[in-house]
Amino acid sequence: MTVSTNNLINGIKKIGGYWAHSDFKGKLGKCGSLIGMVSVAIVFSAISPFFLTLDNWIDILRQSAPAIIAACGLTFVIAGGGFDLSVGAQASLSCVMSVYLMLQGWPIWTAVVAALLCGALLGSFNGFVCGTLGIVPWVGTLLIMLFASGPQYIATGGGRVQYLASDAFSAFTFLGKGAICGIPTPVVISLSIGILAHLFLSKTKIGYNIQAIGSSKQAASLAGIPRKKYMWLIYIICGLFASAAGIMVAARLGGSQVRTADPMMTEAIAAVYIGSTIFRDGEPYIIGSIIGAIFIGMMRTGITLVGVPYWGEYLFRGIIVFAAIILSGIRSK
Amino acid sequence: MNVKSLTANRTKNLSFMHIMRKYGTPIGIVILCIVFAMLSPYFITVSNIMNILRQAATITLIAYGLTFVVAVGYFDISLGAVAGTCGILATYLMSQGTTFLLSLLGAVCLGAAFGAVNGFAVSKLKLNDFLVTVAMMFIAQGIDILLSKGTNIFVDTKTHKLFLTVGQGDIGILPVAAIVMLGVGLICHITLTMTPFGRKIYAIGENQKVAYLSGIKTTKYIWLAFIIAGALYAMGGVMMTARLGAGKSQAGMSLLGDAIAAYALGVTFLKEGKAHIVGTLVGGLFVSIMANGFTMLNIPFYYQYITWPIAILLAVSASGSQRE
Numbered sequence: 001m002t003v004s005t006n007n008l009i010n011g012i013k014k015i016g017g018y019w020a021h022s023d024f025k026g027k028l029g030k031c032g033s034l035i036g037m038v039s040v041a042i043v044f045s046a047i048s049p050f051f052l053t054l055d056n057w058i059d060i061l062r063q064s065a066p067a068i069i070a071a072c073g074l075t076f077v078i079a080g081g082g083f084d085l086s087v088g089a090q091a092s093l094s095c096v097m098s099v100y101l102m103l104q105g106w107p108i109w110t111a112v113v114a115a116l117l118c119g120a121l122l123g124s125f126n127g128f129v130c131g132t133l134g135i136v137p138w139v140g141t142l143l144i145m146l147f148a149s150g151p152q153y154i155a156t157g158g159g160r161v162q163y164l165a166s167d168a169f170s171a172f173t174f175l176g177k178g179a180i181c182g183i184p185t186p187v188v189i190s191l192s193i194g195i196l197a198h199l200f201l202s203k204t205k206i207g208y209n210i211q212a213i214g215s216s217k218q219a220a221s222l223a224g225i226p227r228k229k230y231m232w233l234i235y236i237i238c239g240l241f242a243s244a245a246g247i248m249v250a251a252r253l254g255g256s257q258v259r260t261a262d263p264m265m266t267e268a269i270a271a272v273y274i275g276s277t278i279f280r281d282g283e284p285y286i287i288g289s290i291i292g293a294i295f296i297g298m299m300r301t302g303i304t305l306v307g308v309p310y311w312g313e314y315l316f317r318g319i320i321v322f323a324a325i326i327l328s329g330i331r332s333k
Numbered sequence: 334m335n336v337k338s339l340t341a342n343r344t345k346n347l348s349f350m351h352i353m354r355k356y357g358t359p360i361g362i363v364i365l366c367i368v369f370a371m372l373s374p375y376f377i378t379v380s381n382i383m384n385i386l387r388q389a390a391t392i393t394l395i396a397y398g399l400t401f402v403v404a405v406g407y408f409d410i411s412l413g414a415v416a417g418t419c420g421i422l423a424t425y426l427m428s429q430g431t432t433f434l435l436s437l438l439g440a441v442c443l444g445a446a447f448g449a450v451n452g453f454a455v456s457k458l459k460l461n462d463f464l465v466t467v468a469m470m471f472i473a474q475g476i477d478i479l480l481s482k483g484t485n486i487f488v489d490t491k492t493h494k495l496f497l498t499v500g501q502g503d504i505g506i507l508p509v510a511a512i513v514m515l516g517v518g519l520i521c522h523i524t525l526t527m528t529p530f531g532r533k534i535y536a537i538g539e540n541q542k543v544a545y546l547s548g549i550k551t552t553k554y555i556w557l558a559f560i561i562a563g564a565l566y567a568m569g570g571v572m573m574t575a576r577l578g579a580g581k582s583q584a585g586m587s588l589l590g591d592a593i594a595a596y597a598l599g600v601t602f603l604k605e606g607k608a609h610i611v612g613t614l615v616g617g618l619f620v621s622i623m624a625n626g627f628t629m630l631n632i633p634f635y636y637q638y639i640t641w642p643i644a645i646l647l648a649v650s651a652s653g654s655q656r657e
Contacts (some may be wrong), residue, residue, distance in 0.1 A: 083463070085467075129646065133650055135649055135650065138408060138410075138463045139408070139645070139649060142410075142593070142645075143642035143645060143646055144642070146589075146590045146638055146641050146642050146645075147638055147639060147641075147642040148638075149635065149638040150635055150636065150637075150638030150639040152635075153633070153635030153638070154635060154636075158633065158635070159635075266467070266471060269464070269467070273464075309479075310478065310483075311475050311476075311478035311479040312475070313475070314471050314472070314474040314475030314477075314478060315471070315472055315475035315476075316475075317468075317471040317475075318468045318469065318470070318471030318472035318473075318474075318475060319468070319472070320468075321464060321467055321468035321471065322454075322465070322468040324464075325460050325461060325464045325465065325468070326458075326460065
């Protein structure tokens with residue numbers, strides 16, 4: 001008996017030794033986020049029986065769709081070493097703008113393209129300020145974040161809600177409310193955009209260059225990558241994606257309200273940072289951002305199901321960002 | 334090619350940009366005043382000028398807080414939300430029957446608490462200052478809504494006369510608010526420029542590593558800077574509610590743009606690129622004059638979303654303060 005307990009204890013000590021000497025912490029760090037997410041899902045499903053239903057999950061995916069797109073766009077910027085505070089504001093702007101143009105009689109797709117171009121334009125301004133002028137991205141993109149609310153109020157005459165009431169817009173609202181082969185359109189669109197973004201960032205030369213700049217500006221410059229041009233590029237891409245997200249919000253709402261997509265900023269930021277901890281050590285990458293965005297959508301749905309009062313939403317956002325940065329260990333200068 | 338002609342040319346080339354950098358903001362104020370005075374006869378009246386001073390108080394107090402944070406080398410985007418929330422807390426306490434001074438104390442404590450969390454996360458945990466303060470901004474908004482339930486909290490001004498006086502009263506000609514703004518500014522200015530504490534703050538802001546190596550306990554001072562900033566934000570928030578006579582829910586976003594603009598415009602003044610209080614005061618006046626002029630000319634509030642970025646961009650690019 002004594003011998004076998006000794007063996008047992010020795011065995012445990014050996015395992016403990018492997019535990020300590022192996023890259024356990026690193027591995028836990030890499031899987032930690034997923035474990036955390038699954039645990040949260042388990043907790044939610046324990047509290048509410050509706051959580052694990054297929055309907056709920058399709059709903060989560062549908063609601064997360066704009067955030068997924070925005071998070072993908074932001075991933076390009078963060079992977080390139082910058083930051084973009086204006087993601088939410090740009091989404092709101094394109095949301096209001098596309099609806100406004102459609103109500104003014106513009107053809108649907110022209111309005112959509114115009115809104116996307118607007119996003120690219122604001123993105124290029126961000127690129128100019130942060131790249132060419134060299135202003136710190138936080139302050140630089142703050143400018144557009146503040147600016148973007150202006151045209152929204154001006155166009156709506158002070159903040160009125162706009163409705164796409166007539167059937168003429170059904171092609172547009174199909175983007176937000178319809179379904180293709182049973183899968184909601186937003187889900188199809190956002191996931192396809194996500195896959196394309198992933199392929200672009202991780203498999204193309206431009207994508208590699210972006211990641212190179214993000215890793216080390218000096219090394220990238222020395223390797224001959226034109227840094228300023230790439231700064232413009234990442235912000236333009238982010239602006240495009242943010243606008244696309246805003247257009248999707250408009251399609252889903254069937255109208256627009258001033259600043260309605262502003263919260264997307266926190267969701268996108270948190271998604272990218274949480275995503276960077278899934279299987280990677282803090283490097284932002286698209287698949288992670290998509291998972292992060294879905295996780296945040298899941299948390300929001302879960303919190304609503306559990307019944308947290310409305311002020312909880314803000315606290316929730318703040319805590320999410322905190323969790324994201326602590327998890328990914330973003331260091332300050 | 335003698336030396337004298339070389340240097341003479343250089344001074345000429347530098348001089349315009351140099352003047353714009355150093356004195357751009359006061360020149361801007363003068364230009365604004367002239368333009369507005371031409372467009373409206375009410376602009377140069379004594380009561381309007383006092384109004385401008387009174388309006389500047391809120392934003393300037395908040396911008397003082399930001400000045401401390403930037404002086405120590407970081408940024409704080411939670412300032413608007415914290416100010417708004419502390420204002421709400423103060424009015425909430427007053428509506429429950431607390432005296433003004435105690436409510437003010439409570440609000441300042443809350444602001445200091447926010448600052449303490451920010452400062453801790455940035456200095457001890459070494460997290461990124463922007464992300465931490467973004468998170469704090471949302472948490473503050475949550476508490477704001479929790480206390481105010483989304484509506485404004487009105488304060489019974491009959492029982493809280495001191496509250497009303499601070500926001501809307503005068504001592505002689507000068508509004509109390511302006512006196513508070515100048516007085517607090519004086520204290521902050523002296524602290525930052527004439528005390529060892531202030532010198533250490535600037536030292537950390539200039540180069541944190543060197544400051545640390547020369548023996549300054551950087552963690553402690555960064556933390557303190559954030560706490561002081563939080564307290565100042567709270568004062569600004571309470572000042573805003575005192576002016577309105579009520580707590581305004583969700584006032585954070587509008588305060589954010591104004592306060593940052595005030596700070597940014599001040600950075601160029603006198604000492605290029607260094608955050609300092611006098612500049613912030615001038616910046617606050619600039620912002621207040623612009624807002625006042627807009628109201629006089631009946632320009633809707635949301636056009637400020639366009640003027641803030643322009644002002645901040647001009648100020649930041651001229652001063653070179655937020656460059657990488």
